[in-house]
Amino acid sequence: MQFKHPEILYFLFLLVIPILVHLFQLRRFKKEYFTNVRFLKEVSIQTRKSSQIKKWLLLCTRLLLLTCLILAFAQPFFNAKDTKNTANEMVILLDNSFSMQAKGNRGELLKRAVQDLLENTPDNQRFSLVTNTEAFWDTDIRSIQKELQSLSYSSVPFRLDFLRNKVEAKKPNVPKDIVIITDAVQADKNAVVIQEQSPVYCIIPKAENKNNISIDKVSINQQSDDFYEIKVALSAYGELQSEIPMAVYNGKNLVAKTVIAFDTPKKNIVFNLPKKDFHGYVSLEDNSLTYDNTYYFSISKPEKSNVIAIGDADKNAFLSRIYTPDEFQYKNTTLSTLDYNALDKQDAIIINELKEIPQALTTTLKAFYDKGGTIVVIPATETSVQNLTSFSGNFGISKIGSLQNTPKQITKIAFNHPLYQTVFEKKTDNFQYPKVNTTFTIGGNPAGILSYDDQSPFLSSVTNKIGMLYLFAAPINKTNSNFQNSPLIVPTFYNMAQNNQKTGISEFTIGDNQSLILDVILSKDEVITVQNEKSDFIPMQQILNNKIKLSFGDYPEQSGNYAIAKGNTILKNISFNHARTESDLSLHNENIYDNYIKTDSIATVYNDIHSTRTASEAWKYFIIATLLFLLLELLIQKFVK
Structure with a gap:
């Protein structure tokens, strides 16, 4: 036990006062003998003994009363259990990712967590609060009440390591109490370690309904002269639900509606839309997360793609049957008549069996690729390995092997490659295998699209996210290969030259840092803006001629x-659209936080901190004892004779 005012203990010397008074009252009396009355003598002896007992009781009571009163003024206390962390700053890490839209027993998890903070955080409590996207430093609950009540959901996932580093950068080497509030959906085991000497509290609100339906993707399945066939990819998580309404809107106008019955976790729904400008969304209704119930997409009026083929006219003849005038501006030219200035205006350039690719053309094609263009290279049998290696090295393909005279069959298709995503309804291995008689070998790390039976690539691709290079390993003329007679020839070359930014769906995933190339000329002070009715921003822009x-x-x-x-x-x-990264609520990994102190509310956190770090004051007990001894003295005075 310790004292806040130990100097008051000197007043314990006052205890000598009641002792002196008691000794004065207990002085010896001189005996005087007079009338020999035996009865009175016995009464006198008994009274004297009783009086002495009463005086001793009063002395003890007064000494204890005075002692307790002096100790109370000295304010005794017992040390707290956790004294080393009493100066810690509180930091609250609040998860506001989309999965916190799920509903618990008292409403949406994030709104319930915010309400818990508002109701149970003391007004004088200073703390810092960090969410996935925002930070409030050294504040109190009243100062950020409005901000918390209007806190929006974020597509940024809850990464404890990232938030911890953010806090440490702001407050380095400061002892902290950390409170984590998260539903633990998509929690990464490698991202939740906090090296702290002080306690780390974890509040994990739980969703009661973990069933959810997500719209994952919208794509053009196929198109006719008058209609687009739109494919909507859906995913169902948890128990499969039936009869979910879905609708398609062009702006605010309803253009299609259906009811979905889920019999499998993955479902594709097809809509037919008029072949004209579309700027709208597809939506569904389920009783779970809302962020993945709407998918926005735009389709612009198709523009003809510009395609030029460089090579002999007879070898390029098959291309004119693919690139028809109704969809493409197709041009064929030889290398000797090539207008280099026209290349920059193309969407796709096809190099078809040139014996040698000049350095000037290589430089022009590299600049074209860097600006978002598509290049297709078909080598000739006479092409030297050195020249082909020198060309492909500019695009990251550094290993080209010598020409092999061994016939090979093309047996493998990369169905997930963007080139074939809308071509096949399902994966198949039962098709007529094309073959080649002679082929080069392609090494390095290009993405294989079509492969031989020995797993070496026949058609590869590399990309810089805006431009694309397709490289064939072998000539595809009818002498060397029957690939021109294969069903693959049309979708392969058609999709290579098709500029999705002109003819496809214009939709981007927020946070993927994607780019868009537009044919537009800006003056010196002009900028491009992206806007709608609610907001606008200026994207990063780079002028490319x-x-x-x-x-x-x-x-x-x-x-x-x-x-x-x-x-x-x-x-x-x-x-x-936001990425559908948190649609599966079953990916709840609460066990990752087992090393921390789990609790059910912020009130419990404050109570625990208060009880373990607040000294136990004992002065009030001494005041009570003083009153009890005072009462005891009164009782002795009254009832003890």
């Missing part, structure tokens, strides 16, 4: 339909 490259980074913050504008002129409609 007569084109401009837009990079969106982590913007916009909200999904929706937007317009790309130059001043008051709308250049293109575009849509943005």
Whole structure:
């Protein structure tokens, strides 16, 4: 036991006062003998003995009363159990990712956690609060009440290691109490370790309903002269639900509606839309997460893609049957008549069996690739390995082997490659295998699209995220291969030259740092903006001669339909969606937080901290004891004779 005011203990010397008074009252009396009355003598002896007992009781009571009163003024206390962390700063890490939209027994998890903070955090408590996207440093609950009540959900996942580093950068070497509030969905075991000497509290709100349906992707399945066939990919998590309503809107106008019956976890729904500009969304209704119930997409009026083939006219003849005038601006030219200035205006350039690719053409093609263009290279039998290696090395393919005269069959298709994603309804191995008689070998790490039976690539691709290079390993003329007679020839070359930014669905995933190339010329002070009715932002932009490259980074913050504008002129409609990374609520990994102190509310955290770090004051007990001894003295005075 310790004392806040130990100097008051000197007043214990006052205990000598009642002792002196008692000794004065207990002085000896002189005996005087007079009338010999025996009875009175016995009464006198008994009274004297009783009086002495009473005086001793009063002395003890007064000494204890005075002692307790002096000790009470000295304010005794017992040390707290956890004294080393009494100066810690409190930091609250709050998960506001999309999975916190799930409903618990008292509503949405995030809103319930915010309400818990507002109701149970003391007004004088100072703390810092960090969410996935925002931070409030050295504040109190009343100062950020409005911000917490309007806190929005974020597509940024809850990464404890990232938030911990953010806190440490702001407050280095400061002892902290950390409170984690998260539903533990998509928790990464390697991202939850906190090296702390002080306690780390963890509050894990739980969703009661873990069933959820997500719209994962919208794509053009196929198209006719008058209609687009739109494929909507859905995923069901948890127990499969039936009769979920789904609708397609162009702007605010309802254009299609259906009811979905789930019999498998994955489902594809097909809609037919008129072949005209579309700027809308598809949505469904389920009783779970809402962020993945709407998928925005835009389809612009198809524009013809510009394609040029460089090579002999007879070898390029098959291309004119694929690149028809209704969809493509196709041109064939030989190397000797090539207009280099026209290459920059193309969407796709096909190098078909040139015996040698000049350095000037290589330089031009590399610049074209860097600006988002598509290049298709078909080697000739006479092409030297050195020349082909020198060309492909500019695009990251550094290993080209010598020509082999061994016939090979093309037996493997990369169905997940973007080139074939909309070609096949299902994977199949039962098709007529094309073959080649002679082929080069392609090494390095290009993505294989078509492969031989020995797993070596026949068709590979590399990309810089905006440009694409397709490289064949062998000539595909009818003398060397029957690939031109294969069913694969049309979708392969058609999709290679098809510019999705001109003819496909314009939608981007927020946070993927994707880019868009537009054919537009800007003056010195002009900028491109991305805008809708609620917000606007200026993307990163890079001028590429007569084109401009837009990079969106982590913007916009909200999904929706937007317009790309130059001043008051709308250049293109575009849509943005959040990644469906937190749609599966069953990925709840609470065990990762077992090393921390788990609790059910913020009130419990404050009570635990208060009880373990607050000294136990004993002065009030001494005041009570003083009153009890005072009462005891009164009782002795009254009842003890």
